[in-house]
Amino acid sequence: MIINHPLLGPRDAQEFVYHGDASLIDRPDANAETALDDFHDYLYLRDNPAGSHKELWFHEQGLRSWLVVTRDTTTQEISLVELASDYAKRRGWDR
Amino acid sequence: MSDHILTPLTALGKTTSTTDIIGGITLCENPNFAIASLAVRQGRGQDLQTLLTPVLDGELPGPGRAVLSESATAIWTGNGQWFLMAPLSEHPDYAAEIKDLVKDTASVTEQTDGWVIFDLTGDDLVPMLERLCNLNSKALAAGHATRCLIEHLGCLIICRESGRNFTILGPRSSASSLHHTLVTAAHSVA
Amino acid sequence: MSQRNRLEGGLIERRRPLSFSFDGKSYTGYAGDTLASALLANDVRLMGRSFKYHRPRGVFSAGSEEPNALVELRSGARREPNSRATVTELYDGLKAESQNKFPSLRFDVLAINDALSSFLSAGFYYKTFMWPSAFWEKVYEPAIRRAAGLGRLSGEEDTDTYDKGFLHCDLLIIGAGPSGLAAALTAGRAGADVILADEDFLMGGRLLAEKDLLSVRQGSDWTADVIGELSNLPNVRLMTRTTVFGQYDHGIFGAVERVLDHVLEPQPHKPRQVLWRIHAKRALLTAGATERPIAFENNDRPGIMLAGAMRAYANRWAVTASKDVVIFTNNDDGHRTARDLSANGVNIAALVDCRTNAPTWKEFEVFSGGEIINSRGRLGLRSVKVRLQDGSVKEIACGALGLAGGWNPNVHLTCHKRGRPVWNKAISAFIPAPDGDPLLRVAGAAAGIFSTRGALKSGAEKAIDALEDLDISAHMPDLPEAEDAPINAAPFWYVKGGKGRAWLDLQNDVTVKDIKLAHQEGFKSVEHVKRYTTLGMATDQGKTANIGALAVLADLDGKAIPDVGTTIFRPPYTPVSIGAFAGRSRGKEFRPYRLTPSHKWAEEQGAIFVEAGNWLRAQWFPIEGETHWRQSVDREVLAVRKSGGVCDVTTLGKIDVQGADAAEFLNHIYSNGFAKLPVGKTRYGLMLREDGLAMDDGTAARLAEDHFVVTTTTANAVSVFRHMEFCRQCLWPGLDVQLISTTEAWAQFAVAGPNARKLLQKIVDPAYDISNEAFPYMACGEVTICGGLRARLFRISFSGELAYEIAVPTRYGDALIRRLMEAGREFDAIPYGTEALGVLRIEKGHAAGNELNGQSTAAMLGMGRMVSQKKDSIGRVLAGRPHLIREDDYRLVGLTPVSADSTILAGAHLMNIGEIASAANDQGWVTSTAYSPHIGSSIGLAFLKKGDQRHGDVIRIVNPLDDGDIEATVTGPHFIDPEGERLRV
Known part of the structure; x- marks a missing residue:
């Protein structure tokens, strides 16, 4: 793949580590009731x-940046x- | 300069730098680089640039680029991050020097000993680079600098002259492995 | 030397004769030959024995689709089994052996299998070797391996070198036949960055094998001109002997270049093969087509081959398999072969065309509406039996038979990303789906365009089309006039009605009968039939076999071929040697290793090393007289506790954390608080994962208000840094904090033991006061040593003794360890390795990897109260889940055996005395063990249910794997100095 x-242009997927659903960015409020x-739900419920x-x-x-990648899981199209x-x-x- | 009594070793574990001449390719360990990493503090990009302009004779480089000036080499290493490199013999405590210069506009970290540095020269290094890293080697021009994987090692490659002169930085603890890889690739294409 | 089957002409260099041997017998061929063409020239038709029945077999094709002519090439460590003679470029001194024969190719005792064929039908293995299971290893497998098989591996280490590399281009053209060359010419002239790859050692593809003229010139001459022009274009890379074997996501292709397979021995350091990963913005598949046979009884004898291959042998290599040839065809292309051979002086004994309206020729007899129904000749074809249109049968003597069943486009690479080919009725073959992958276009015969003119034109057109995607404008080149014959073919796959065996898959010995039997037994899906019968498996992957089997299945089901479907083609297109995949990563260089700054010195001391991740760390330092590792380790441990020792701890991860919000950031990633840590102090920190379980531990030293140095365990250095970057970039992007790893930049040594301070005072420059008062436990700071070298000093302890860690720029690490050992001599200080380090930490009860294994909560580790509830740190919320904070949960304890000579084993489980040792009664498990010279017995750390309330209890340590069952006393996890007094002196 x-x-x-966005900064470096096309790079081989070998340089990256996959971490799953980007919803992990939306971390809930730890002080909420x-x-x-x-x-x-944040940690265990994923689409x-x-x-x-x-x-x-x-x-x-590479440059140690975290990326949000929108990929079609059926065609691999990014x-x-x-x-x-x-x-x-x-x-x-x-x- | 301090006058302490400890003798340094190069990354390859020798007291002097190692040179390999393989066909038309010269591979030379270069222990005489001081490196300081620079990471801009939030919202201080312009201030940092102003302070550095005299040293760099211009702007900090953008993604995939290096500025190769007389007094220092600046390499873009990430979003808001750069490596500054200068001769170690003239800058024994380079990170402190840079910190004094940039003050609180950037975080500065000593990186001199984090890396092994190889200077690679030859008439046509593209075939060798093609064996080493997943870059469009023939398109690398002077002033290009990018991270890349060489035999599983995260390296940094700087092009000083297209196809003819490159500097490769690799993790220091794996200097022997990287050296072996470079020598093998050179033999393979020489 | 006689080459009695050599004809006139061809593209061989008659002035460069080459000698070679096959099965020990010497022959001569010419430069430009393949092993197959050279053997045929020398009238060698018998080249191997078949996989299952040990039937005599000869060459079947002239390319990489070859199912039969597999040989063992070279000898000794270089022996390479299953080499296809058809693509083995002849070189001087080549040695080849036939395979799967005993004692000789002409007389093979296992040919008895042929007589037993009725027992060896489809699904034979599945039906026969069911039970008893013990027979598998002892009888079935060894017997099958010997009887059924292909070549033998050498069993020795491959002495050749292999390499790999990466290429980038605008357009990758796969196959250098007419369409590939036209495409390369078009794209090359347009200035695009082009790679043209071909598996052959000569470019030209079918142009090399045909007599047809391009305009008024030989195809091979036009080819030479085009290659000449292309090789002068700096933007075009021509790669012969290069198979593009797979297509992967986003325009990545795998290719193997056989750089030096065609020499006796590669020069030293030069790779035999190079594996390329090609990044192509666009690709064009111009891989041509593969001819298909027609099945009939006993259609597998040496001398029976594809007609197009015969034509290639005659035109390109000036060779015929025999002077008397019969052709069996269902289309006009078979006639073309017959005419070319005839023009080359070969006697066409007959042309049998299953069509009733076959064209006729004055040079030879044509039997329209005829079928070949059988053949004769034990070790080579002697005659064929023809059933004529009127039903009469005629036997015709011949030494070779060419089969022309039409051509299949080589669609393989279009299927690697789930593309499914579609049926084209006009050519009775599968072609790539028209709406296929936009990154991979298809032209020429691979697209089902079989005429030379069509191939040239479509190659150029598709190149223009592909480059348009990249905004490169290209123009149609002047293409030569070329043959543009229509396809006249009648689908005809196998001769019906015979009683004997008609082979579909020559390599796996799968016959029409086998397919019928599999179908009868319920294997109707083509994928099931493949696995049940082994059709289409092994080195050729059924390139000449699959379509015939589909036709048989279609007939059995009363369906059309496209309704039966095809099996999925997967990479590699042809076999790729494992050596090429390994490349340079062999032996010691299998993966990069990391050396500590004291490595060279430790080697001089005779240290034993252990792999810790990629690091090589000194495990212990044996001294004279020590014969067992325990002697060394016990001595090192005792010496540290008694006086002092030095250990290289450079491998611990070190992360520089800076920025105005650095302290706040650490508050988020550590469960305990860091905001109030004063400058010049270090604090132990526990990191949790978001699920509340412990992730890693370490220390953070505050060097300035806005500057911390964080350490991680050696094992988690990479993952912790990744996690910290995740927190920084994804969760708290507004914080002013910058991270960078400095693990490699500092050589760091632990100096531990009661004399540690005295030792360091000899090193640290007098300007720095490191007395207990000025530099107390958990202090940190920047100092200079040895007369001015800048260093960092941390007063932290893993061993439980008075201890420091001192760090200097890595290049001084070697000098520093030497200086430290010299300074420590008066205290009898010793170097200690990872083994002693482990014993010391177990004695002290520090958690490490065995305890931080992803299943432990802070409470289990006895650190429950460290998790601050006042701030939002990773894992704090979920660590509070009721189940994770149960009072009766596991707690870290120490164990000492009741009987001092018993040994505690890590991984053993804890049971109450008097209870049955069962999972239901399980009380916990042992995590770490060591022999403690301090205690004088084996000791262990363990997680025990309610362990914190059970100090003093006796418990059983059960290891059912080894009938182990000992009793041990539960203690606190600290075997030495539980109050921590030694740390603070």
Whole structure:
């Protein structure tokens, strides 16, 4: 596979480590009343779509950036690659 | 300069640098590089650039690029991260020097001893590089610098002259393995 | 030397004769020959014995699809079984042996299997070798291995070298026949970055094998011109002897280049083969087509071969398998073979065409509407039996028979990414689906376009089309006039009505009968039939066999072939040697290793090394007189506790954490608090995973307000750094924190023991006060040593003794260990290895990898109260799950055997005295054990239910695997100095 890194361009998937569903970025509020249930769902309940999937890849043998990759699990087509930090900030995780 | 009594070894475990000449390829361990890593603090990019401009004679390089100036080499190593390299003999405590310069605009970490550095020269190094790393080796031009895997080792490759002059940084503890790989590849294509 | 079957012409170099041997007998061929063409030239038709029945077999094809002519090439460690003679380039001194014969190829005792064939039918293994199971290893397997099989491995280490590499291009063209060459010319002239690869040692593909002219020139001459032009283009890379064997995601292709397979012995250091990983923005499959046979009774004799192969042998190699040839065809292409052979001086004894309207020729007799129904000749074809249109039978003497059953496009690579080919009625063959992969286009015969003109044109067109995707504009080159004959073919797969065996798969000895039997037994899906009968397996993967079997299945089911379906083609297209996949990664260089800064010195001391991940660490340092590792380790442990020792701990992960929010960041990743840690102090930290279980432990030293150095265990250095980057980039991207690994940059040594300070005071420059008062337990700071070298000093202890870790830039590590040992001489300080390090930490009761195994909670480790509830740290919420904080959960304890000479074994389970040793009664398990010279017995750390409340109890340690069952006393996990006084002196 080839992942089109937003900063470096196309890089071989051999350089990356896969980490699964990008929903891991949306970490629940640890101080909420429902924190225990929220964290349970966050950690253990994942969608497993046949089709478009947002997932985390770590460029371990490169610049050590975490990426959010949108990949079609049935065709392997990668439609979008973003820096996870940008994605997380967009979702308001920079406080 | 300190005048301590300890004798340094090169990454290959020798007191002097090792040179291999294989066909038209020269591979030379270069222990005379001081390296400091630079990581910009949040929102301080412009301040950092201002402080560094005199040293670099210009801007910090962008993704996949290096600035090869007289006084220092700057390599983009990641988002907001760079390596600065200068002759170790003139800069024995380079990280401290750079920290004094950049102050709180960036985090500076001593990296001199984290790496083994090989200078690779020859008339046509593309065939050798094709055996080593998954880069479009023939497209590497002077000033290109990128991370790559060489025989499972995370390395950094700097192109000083297209096809003819490269600097390869590899993890220091695996210097022997990397050296073996480079020598084998050189023999293979020489 | 006689080469009695050599004809005139061809693309061989008659001025370069080459000598070679087959089964010990010497022959001569020419440069440009393959082993197969050279053997045929020397009238050798018998080249091997078949897989199951040991039937005599000869060459069947002229390419990589060869099922029969498999030989053992070379000798000794270089012996390579199952080498296809048809693609083995002849070289001077080549030695080959036939396979699967005993005692000789001409007389093979296991040919008895042929007489027993009715017992060896489809599913034979499944039916016969069911039971008793013990027979498998002792009888069935050895017997089968000997009787049924292909070549023998040498059993020796391969002495050749292999390499691998990476290539990048705009357009990869797979196959250098007419369409591939036209495509390369088009793309090369357009300036695109092109790779043209072909498995053959000459480019040209079928152009080399045909007599047809291109415009007014020989095809081979036009080819030479094109190759000449391409080789002068710097943007075109021509790769002969290179098989593109697989297509992978996103335009990645696997290829193997046989760089030096065609020489007797490669030069030293030069790889025989190179495995290439090719990144192609676009690819074009121009792999041509494979001819298919027609099955009939006894259709497997030496001399029976594909007609197109005969034509190739005659035109390219100037060789015929016999001077008297019969052709059996269902299409016009068979006639072309007959005419070419005839023009080359070969006698066409007959052309048998199953079509009733076959064209006729004055050069030879044509039997329209005829079928070949049987053959004769024990070790080589002598005659064929023909059933004529009127039903009469005629026997025709011949030494070779060419089978022309039509051509199958080589669609294999289009299927590697789940592409399914579609049936094309006009050519009665599968072609690539028209809406296939946009990254891989198909042209020429591989796309079912069989005329030379069509191949040239489609190659150029598809190249233009592919380059358009890349915004490279290319133009149609001037293509020569070429043959443009229509396909006249009648589907005809096998001759019906015979009683004997008609082979479909020559390599696996699968016959029409086998397919029928499998079908009768309920194996109707083509995938099931393949596995039940072994059809299409082994080195040729049924390239000439599968379609015939599909036809038989279709007839049995009353279906059309496309409704039967095909099996899925998977990589590799042809076999790739394991050596090529290994490349340079062999022996000691199987993977990179990591050396510690003191490695050279430790080697001088005679240290024994152990692999810790990729690190090589000194395990212990034997001294004179020590004959058992325990003697060395016990001595090292005692010496540390008594006076002092030095250990290289460089391998621990070190991560530099800087930034205005560095402390807050550490508060998130560690379960305990770091915000208030003063500058100049170190703190132990426990990291949890988000599920609340312990991930790793280590220390964080605060060098400045905004600067920490975090250590990890050696094993988790990589994964912890990855996790920290995840936290930084994905969870808290707003924090001002920067991370970088400095593991390699610092040589770090533990100096431990009551004399550690005195020893270090001799090293650390006097300007730095490291007295207990100025530099107390858990202090850290930057110092200089040995007259000015900057160093970092941490007062931390893994051994439980007064201890420090001192770090210097790695290049000084070797000098420092020498200096430390010299300074320690007056204290009898010793170097100690990982084994003693382990004993010391078990005696002290420190958790390590065995306890931090991904199943332990902080509470189990006795650190439950460390998990701060005041802040949001990773794992804090889920660590609070009721089940994980149960009072009766496991707790870390120490164990000492009741009888001092008993040994505690790690992994053993704990049981209460008087209870049956069963899973239901399980009380916990032993995690770490060691012989403690301090205690004078074996000791262990264990997780025991309610262990914290059971100190002093006696418990059983049960190891049912070894009938072990001993009693041990439960203690706290600290065997020495539970109050920690030694650390603080």
